[in-house]
Structure formats: C-alpha cells, structure tokens
Amino acid sequence: MNEESDFRKGVGFAFRVGTELVVSVFVGTTMGYALDWFWGTKPWFMVAGLLFGGAAGGLMVYNIAKNLPGGGSEEKDS
Amino acid sequence: MESPLHHFELHPLVEINLLGLDLSINKAILAMWAGMAIVFFLFKAAGKKEGSYVPGKLQSVLEVGMEFIRGMVEEFIGKEEGKKYFPFVATVFFFILACNLIGLVPGSYTITSQLVVTGAFAICIFIMTLIIGFSKHGGHFFSILVPPGVPKVMVPLMIPIEIISMIARPISLSVRLFANMTAGHTVLAVLFGLAMSASLALGWMPFAFTVIINGLEIAIAFIQAYIFTTLTCVYIGDVINLH
Numbered sequence: 001m002n003e004e005s006d007f008r009k010g011v012g013f014a015f016r017v018g019t020e021l022v023v024s025v026f027v028g029t030t031m032g033y034a035l036d037w038f039w040g041t042k043p044w045f046m047v048a049g050l051l052f053g054g055a056a057g058g059l060m061v062y063n064i065a066k067n068l069p070g071g072g073s074e075e076k077d078s
Numbered sequence: 079m080e081s082p083l084h085h086f087e088l089h090p091l092v093e094i095n096l097l098g099l100d101l102s103i104n105k106a107i108l109a110m111w112a113g114m115a116i117v118f119f120l121f122k123a124a125g126k127k128e129g130s131y132v133p134g135k136l137q138s139v140l141e142v143g144m145e146f147i148r149g150m151v152e153e154f155i156g157k158e159e160g161k162k163y164f165p166f167v168a169t170v171f172f173f174i175l176a177c178n179l180i181g182l183v184p185g186s187y188t189i190t191s192q193l194v195v196t197g198a199f200a201i202c203i204f205i206m207t208l209i210i211g212f213s214k215h216g217g218h219f220f221s222i223l224v225p226p227g228v229p230k231v232m233v234p235l236m237i238p239i240e241i242i243s244m245i246a247r248p249i250s251l252s253v254r255l256f257a258n259m260t261a262g263h264t265v266l267a268v269l270f271g272l273a274m275s276a277s278l279a280l281g282w283m284p285f286a287f288t289v290i291i292n293g294l295e296i297a298i299a300f301i302q303a304y305i306f307t308t309l310t311c312v313y314i315g316d317v318i319n320l321h
Contacts, residue, residue: 012305015254023250028242049242056242 016064021057028053082267086191086260106195109187113176117169147171147307154311159318163311170199171307178259178299182292190302191259193252200252203310211317222320251309258302262295 032049036042090102124137133141147168151160174190181188189195211219223240224233269291272284 008304011301012308015258015301015305016250016309019250019254019257020246023253024242024246027246027249031242031245052238053242056239056246059239060243060246 013064017061020060020064024057024060025050025053028056080271082264082271085263085267088187105187106189106192109180110177110189110195112186113173113180113189116176116180117172121172143172144168150308150311154308154315155318156315163314167307167310167314170203170310171303174199174255174306175299175303178303179296181259181263182295182299188259188263190255191263193256196252196256197248199255199306200248203251203313204248207313207317210314211320214318215320219317219320222317247309247313251306255302255306258298262291262298266291266295 028049028051029046030049032046032052035045035049039045088104088106090104091108092103094101094103120136121140124134124140148160148164151164151167154160155163177189180186181191211222215221223237223244225236225240228236266288269284269288273281273288275281276284
C-alpha cells in the first residue's frame with residue numbers, strides 16, 4: 001500500500017512540475033505586460049514580471065519537491 | 079486526409095437562441111450530460127440497497143474509491159475540516175473521471191479537452207478557496223502572501239512572487255488537464271490517420287499502436303482526475319491551515 005502511494009505521488013509530481021514552471025513564467029510576464037499597458041512604461045514591468053515569474057516557478061517546484069516522500073523533508077509543512 | 083484536430087470541432091446539433099444567448103446543444107454538452115448521468119445513476123444504484131448489510135459488487139468498488147478520496151482529503155485538508163469538503167472533492171473526482179473515460183468511447187466527445195470547461199472548473203475552485211479563506215481568517219488571510227520564516231528585507235520581493243504563484247494555480251490546474259487530454263486524443267487521431275492512409279501491409283503497425291495508446295489513455299484519464307482532485311485538496315488545505 002505504502003509503496004503504491006509513493007508511486008502515485010511520484011506520478012503526480014511528474015505531471016505537476018512541468019506545467020507549474022511554464023505557467024508561472026507565463027503569468028508573471030502577462031501581468032507585467034498588463035501593468036505596462038496601463039501605465040505606459042513599455043518594457044520595464046514586463047521584464048520584471050518575467051524575472052518574478054521565473055522566481056515563482058522555481059519556488060513552487062522547490063516547495064513541491066520538499067514535500068515529496070523521498071525528498072528529504074525535515075519539516076512537514078502544509 | 080482529414081486534420082487530426084478535426085474531431086475537436088463542435089457544431090450545434092440543436093440550435094437554441096434565447097435572448098441573444100447561444101444555448102445550442104452540441105456534442106460536448108451531450109457528453110457532459112452523459113457523464114453526469116453515469117455518476118448519478120451509478121451511485122444511486124450502489125446506494126439504494128435497503129435492509130442488507132452486505133455490500134454488493136458495485137457498492138464495494140465505489141466504496142474503495144470513496145475511501146481513497148477520503149484518505150486524500152484527510153491528508154491535505156485535515157480530519158475535522160475535511161469532512162465539510164469531502165462531498166465536493168468526491169464529486170469533482172468522479173465527474174472528471176467519467177468525462178475523461180467517456181471521451182475514449184469512439185464517436186463521443188472529451189469535454190475535458192476544451193480549455194473552457196477545465197478553466198471553468200479551475201476558476202470555480204479558485205474563487206471557492208478565496209471565499210473560504212476570507213470567511214475563515216478575515217483580513218488575516220493576506221498573510222498567505224508572506225511565507226513563514228522570510229526575513230523582513232525579502233518581504234517586498236516575496237509578495238509579487240506569491241501573488242504570481244497564487245494566480246498561476248488555477249491556470250496550471252486547467253491547462254494540465256486540458257493539455258493532457260488534447261495531446262492524447264491528437265496522438266490517437268494521427269495514428270488512426272496513418273493507419274487509414276497507409277496500405278494494408280504497413281497500416282497494421284500504427285493501428286497496433288493505437289491499441290497500446292488507448293490503454294495508456296485510460297491510465298491518463300485516472301491519473302489526471304487524481305491530480306486534479308489532489309490539487310483541489312491542496313489548495314483548499316493551504317487556505318484553511320494558514321502556516
């Protein structure tokens with residue numbers, strides 16, 4: 001039972017990570033682009049949004065990996 | 079040769095126009111009704127046995143599924159709080175699973191291969207988590223934007239990052255389900271197209287692959303329904319148990 005649930009978590013992890021990374025970069029860039037469009041500061045917020053989106057994606061993958069069964073999670077946060 | 083994306087197109091079967099709204103019935107709506115009916119009548123049939131304490135075959139299978147979802151809810155939301163959200167999570171799981179599996183029947187339609195449908199699911203869940211969070215924690219709910227153990231200097235940097243990852247949640251939730259279902263069905267369509275256009279001497283090879291990929295698609299249908307519901311639980315749990 002335990003082994004099976006580890007497998008399930010692993011499959012879930014595999015399907016999650018890819019989309020999370022791509023989507024956060026996309027969302028960050030789009031939000032930056034929208035702010036530029038509102039305030040007329042053409043490229044700057046989009047560049048910042050791209051960087052923040054990348055950071056958000058990395059952080060999200062880190063948080064998911066921390067809670068994996070074999071991921072060496074010291075504390076169980078939720 | 080027909081385009082492999084052709085079978086995703088929708089054409090109205092019954093034209094209904096009400097007050098300028100296009101309420102036409104098409105294949106996707108029929109498939110959604112079928113999914114709803116299957117889930118409803120399956121559970122109705124399993125649950126209506128009275129006077130007998132021995133569960134039948136159908137009831138046993140469905141009970142295993144329910145137990146599985148209850149374990150998931152208890153793990154991510156919590157034992158006491160989870161009871162409130164268990165019916166919702168179970169409904170989401172069985173409905174998405176039924177819709178995914180209906181799509182594998184030749185001639186029917188996979189409604190989860192439409193971004194509108196999965197997006198509507200995800201936005202409903204997102205708004206629901208916001209309402210739960212605000213009604214439970216009030217203004218204190220904004221502390222979800224600052225992860226615990228972050229130095230004061232980093233807080234202005236963390237807030238945009240957390241806002242982005244908050245907004246990315248419903249989008250990634252919907253895109254994942256939509257992309258997996260669409261990709262699987264496109265691969266099937268391409269292989270069928272190859273099998274139809276090749277001569278018989280070669281055509282059996284892509285056809286054999288469609289059989290294998292169909293098996294894979296059944297597994298994907300279960301896995302995607304599972305992932306969608308797990309993430310629903312994770313998001314609800316995050317909002318209820320603020321760090």
